Amino acid sequence: MxxxxxxxxxxxxxxxxxxxxxxxxxxxxxxxxxxxxxxxxxxxxxxxxxxxxxxxxxxxxxxxxxxxxxxxxxxxxxxxxxxxxxxxxxVLWNKGKVFFDERQVYEFDLQPDSGDQRPAFxxxxxxxxxxxxxxxxxxxxxxxxxxxxxxxxxxxxxxxxxxxxxxxxxxxxxxxxxxxxxxxxxxxxxxxxxxxxxxxFVGRVFEDNFLIADVIMEADFPSERWFWFDPPFNKGQSALLHKQPDGVWRIDLQLGWDIDKEREKRPENVIPRLKAMLGEDVNFELEWVSIYTFQCxxxxxxxxxxxxxxxxxxxxxxxxxxxxxxxxxxxxxxxxxxxxxxxxxxxxxxxxxxxxxxxxxxxxxxILNSTRSTDFITPKSQMSRILRDAVLDLSEHYDFARPMVNSGRLSVPCVYDGSPLNSADALNGPSQTRPGASCPDAPLGDDFLLPKLAGRFTLLTIDADAPDEIEVDGITVKRLALSVKDDPTLTLKRRYLGDATGAVYLIRPDQHVAARRDTYEENAFRHAVRRATGKE
Amino acid sequence: MAELILSPNLTQADDFYADLVAAHEGLEKSESDAFNARLVLVLANHIGDNAILKQALEAAALKQE
Incomplete structure (x- = not known):
């Protein structure tokens, strides 16, 4: 095929x-x-x-x-x-399981964040x-x-x-x-x-090798993310199992630093490792195998x-x-x-x-987030391993330790705090939508907010007045007029107003907030557009 | 900002100290190290204030002001 x-x-x-x-x-x-x-x-x-x-x-x-x-x-x-x-x-998934040594220490459910058209991933x-x-x-x-x-x-x-x-x-x-x-x-x-x-291109090299294998399996593993710290089938290292479309599974096995890459990549060496992980009687076919090291x-x-x-x-x-x-x-x-x-x-x-x-x-x-994950997954000193293992042992018994378990912090958009394109925040609103933040979605009846903000400067008004259109140095800014009533789930209010009764947002073509105020002020928004386009 | 308490604050200091030593009795060095690590994490969560914890890290390092 x-x-x-x-x-x-x-x-x-x-x-x-x-x-x-x-x-x-x-x-x-x-x-x-x-x-x-x-x-x-x-x-x-x-x-x-x-x-x-x-x-x-x-x-x-x-x-x-x-x-x-x-x-x-x-x-x-x-x-x-x-x-x-x-x-x-x-493939959508929202359940994850974390294993340490021979046992499952906990599992988690990522509840879909209602109010967004798109899933977390x-x-x-x-x-x-x-x-x-x-x-x-x-x-x-x-x-x-x-x-x-x-x-x-x-x-x-x-x-x-x-x-x-x-x-x-x-x-x-x-x-x-x-x-x-x-x-x-x-x-x-x-x-x-x-x-x-x-x-x-400078940074930090991590002295570790990972075997990555995509296997096609008939097995009926659930659509979950399974992560192992120090499992019996890969002692002292980590492992990951994750589902992809078409019955393909991603397997990631940490191998350590002193290995013979060419040898480890050969099917006769890869297959026994995978059998130890998946079970002797599971039928699978290797789609792709690679060994990688990485740097930040x-x-x-x-x-x-x-x-x-x-x-x-x-x-x-x-x-x-x-x-x-x-x-x-x-x-x-x-x-x-x-x-x-x-x-x-x-x-x-x-x-x-x-x-x-x-x-x-x-x-x-x-880089900061992925370095921290790496340091948790592959502790660099005896003491950091002791602390890491302490977190994992505690996580089996107590909720409080689970947020410290770091097998990868999922990518979330960065807020451009301090960007020269931002205007000073002039709304007593939620921190989530402060200038520099990417706009969170909100349901609007059968539709969603984000598709309405696509690709141009927008003046988003929520229960506030503003002109339908303003032009600033050849850049046209169109108004999108909304009311908290447009969203009975109150997601729009929660994310864009907080305690404010109305708000005007200037939103960039990449759906990041450039400026916001409680009411429309011509002069302030003209300056904000100029600022967001590198003219002030 | 909240400040780390570095003056006597345990009402039964001798009792706590004895309990701490007793908790390590019969443990191998590696088990004791693991125990201490878990204890630190449990206490840190109870304190729950990063500013206090930063002061605690500095205090434990015995750095002179």
Missing amino acids: NKIFEVPLYAYEASPDQSAPAPVRHKVIVVGAGPVGLAAAIDLAQQGVEVLVLDDNDKVSFGSRAICFAKRPLEILDRLGCGQPMVDKG INLQQYYFEQFLVDRVRELQAQGAPIEIRGRNKVEAVGTHPDHVKLEVETPEGSYTIEADWVIACDGAGSPMRAMMGKD RRMEQFRHGRVIFAGDSAHQVSPFGARGANSGVQDTDNLCWKLKLVIDGKAPESLLDSYDQERIHGADEN
């Missing part, structure tokens, strides 16, 4: 650019057709920005890799027009995730959107100039040169773009003139907590509306520096 990751989805085809007498200039070139590069390209194309994606391969990611996609990225994907197929295909193979993004690219192309993917186009050299970037691209039919006003480098943790530009590190700056790094090329975290692809999609969500305004001449180029500030803040938060 042909797996989706074995089929070329964007096979190489010669482009007229390759035989052009002079290098053809594109508006934006995205390097890398992974989850982050494709999300960036779709976002720009939806806004009418001409974008070309170059990838050194012609297929979606080999093997599952990223499998857990969180609520915020799913909301972003809704805006990009491909959230629904992902949720339809993905879904499990979905990365190759499906990418396939749905490629499907969306094809759909946009059919509608005439200016988007193109070129497979087996490998960037071999980069030349940066004040007003453009020059790329030397290798193809099966030789190399050619093209130019772009802007380049977004989404070429992964090993980023050749970063290496070619000689930029550093980031670039000092994500923007280098007209080359902007996003996703793993800019920051790398441990896999615990699903913060890789999830944070990369949030990078592009932050970047693309800013780039569109700059390209249209409606905002100064310096607006792009706020991408650096906001997403470095996000990356640092992700």
Whole structure:
């Protein structure tokens, strides 16, 4: 059977650019057709920005890799027009079990957070995730959107100039040169773009190896996340079992530092390990096996003139907590509306520096969280292991210790506190929706709030007056007028008003709050729009 | 800000000390270490105030002000 990751989805085809007498200039070139590069390209194309994606391969990611996609990225994907197929295909789960040594110490239920259209997360193979993004690219192309993917186009050299970037691209039919006003480098943790530009990537190396195996099983394991600390089948180490669509299970086994990777990867060594874990009589087939080590590190700056790094090329975290692809999609969500305004001449180029500030803040938060998870899962000293084991032993008997058990803190959106784009908070409202926060969803009858805030500046009024539209330096801000009565569940009131009786929110195109007040004040909101677009 | 109590606060200090030592009787070193770790976590949860706990961490480190 042909797996989706074995089929070329964007096979190489010669482009007229390759035989052009002079290098053809594109508006934006995205390097890398992974989850982050494709999300960036779709976002720009939806806004009418001409974008070309170059990838050194012609297929979606080999093997599952990223499998857990969180609520915020799913909301972003809704805006990009491909959230629904992902949720339809993905596995929903809300029960987790934690094992220590030979026993289950506790289990937990993640109650669905009522009031949100999207679940806390879904499990979905990365190759499906990418396939749905490629499907969306094809759909946009059919509608005439200016988007193109070129497979087996490998960037071999980069030349940066004040007003453009020059790329030397290798193809099966030789190399050619093209130019772009802007380049977004989404070429992964090993980023050749970063290496070619000689930029550093510093951080912490974790001396540990993990065996990752995706197995196809007929067994009837429930849709739960099982995490083992120090299990009998992997003494002194950890293990994880998690379900993906199509009866594929993700198994993650910590192996330690001093191992022979090539030897451990061989099926004759992998299969006994899995049998010890799953039981002798469980039938399974290996879909994908890999051994990985990881680092937590980031670039000092994500923007280098007209080359902007996003996703793993800019920051790398441990896999615990699903913060890789999830944070990369949030990078592009932050970047693309800013780039569109700059390209249209409606905002100064310096607006792009706020991408650096906001997403470095996000990356640092992700690195901190994933480092803490890693330190809990793989204690680095005798005493930290004693404390870790004490937490696990207590968690079996007492609720209080369970929040300290850290097998990965699930990705939640970062609040851009202190961002230069925020205006001072002028509402005595909930902290959850303070300036810098990403808007939480709320049910509005048969519909939800977030789809109504998509892709442009919005003035959200809740039981407050404001003009239907204001224009500030060529940027149109449209009002969305709501009342607490629109949501009988009172989620809207709880999340956006708190004790206030009315509120006016200025919401950015990426659904983050830029400013809020109890009433509309023309001058304050004009300043807030200017501030949110890098003009003040 | 709440302040860590560093003046005498146990009404029966000798009793508590004797109980603490007794709790370790018959334990191997590794079992004692684990016991102490659990005790610290139980007490920390009861205190429940990060500012106090930070002061306690500093006090236990015996750093001079």
